[in-house]
Amino acid sequence: MTMKFPFQIIDLTHPISPDSPSWDLDCGFTHSNFIDYEDCTSEIKFRVQQIHSPLGIGTHMDAPAHCIPGAASITDLDLHRNYLLTQSVLINVSHQTDENYQITKQDILDFEARYGRLKKNVFVLFYTGWEKHWPNPEKYRNNLVFPSISAHVAQLLLERNIAGIGIDTLSPDTADSGYPVHQLLLQAGKYIIENVANAHSLPPIGAWTLTLPWKIINATESPVQLIGLVR
Structure with a gap:
């Protein structure tokens, strides 16, 4: 008897490399061989690798402690209690082509008028279309000019x-905003996922997301495997 998983699985995660776009000009990621096959003295040869990296790289999570002293770190976030596995909605604003576009409260209200009020403990994913620039790190960074979210949206x-x-x-x-979205959401114990991939593959409502960070004690950020589950 063949068991069929009841969801289509969508990977919402960018791969990481030394060329990954990042807040700083150099993402700081290196990946090298610590021991290579020819250096291995055992009969079975191994390649052992290591990385050096900031934690806020690629598709990654900001925990509350990222900007709130004493708040929850990555390992304090519980899969169930903090809803790392939860229903999700996709709010598509990719028709707004201005690189300075700031998602507004009206965008949320328009979404709710069409699909219903946002449910408690839902994960809200914003698709701006900026992902298309990911293969070009300089354009994706764009001197830190890119679509963003208003403080009014965070409050709503x-x-x-x-x-x-x-x-x-x-x-x-954005860099000149004073970071109100981070402050409001993280202070309230919520989490933020940045650099999401393939968001356009999700429906507006009805999907689930599973966020799996590296479980590094005392980390304030972490790369994640972000998975979309669609029936």
Whole structure:
């Protein structure tokens, strides 16, 4: 008897390399061989590798401790209690082609008028279309100019008591914004996923997302495997 998994699995995660776009000009990621096959003295030869990397790289999670001293770190976030596995919605604003576009409260209200009020503990994913620039790190970074989210949106999402947000840019905040989205959401114990891939593959409603960070004690950020589950 063949068992069929009841969901289509969509990988929402970018691969990581030394060329990955990042907030800084150099992403700081290196990947090298610690021991190579020819160096291995055992009968079976192994290649042993190591990495050096900042934790806020690629598709990654910001935990509350990222900007709130004493708040929850990555390993404090529980799969169930913090809704790392939860229903998700996709709010598509890719028709807004201005690189300076800031997602507004009206965008959320328009979505709710069509699909219903955001449910408690849902993961809200924003698709701006900026992901298309990922293969070009310089353009993706764009001197830290990219679509972002307004503080009014963050406040509305907190009123809806969402679990967290994701976006297909380097950050929901731009460099000159004062980081209000980070402050509001992380202070409220929510989580943020940045550099989401393939968000356009999800439906507006009805999907689930599973966020799996590296479980590094005291980490304030972590690369994640972000999975979409669609019936």
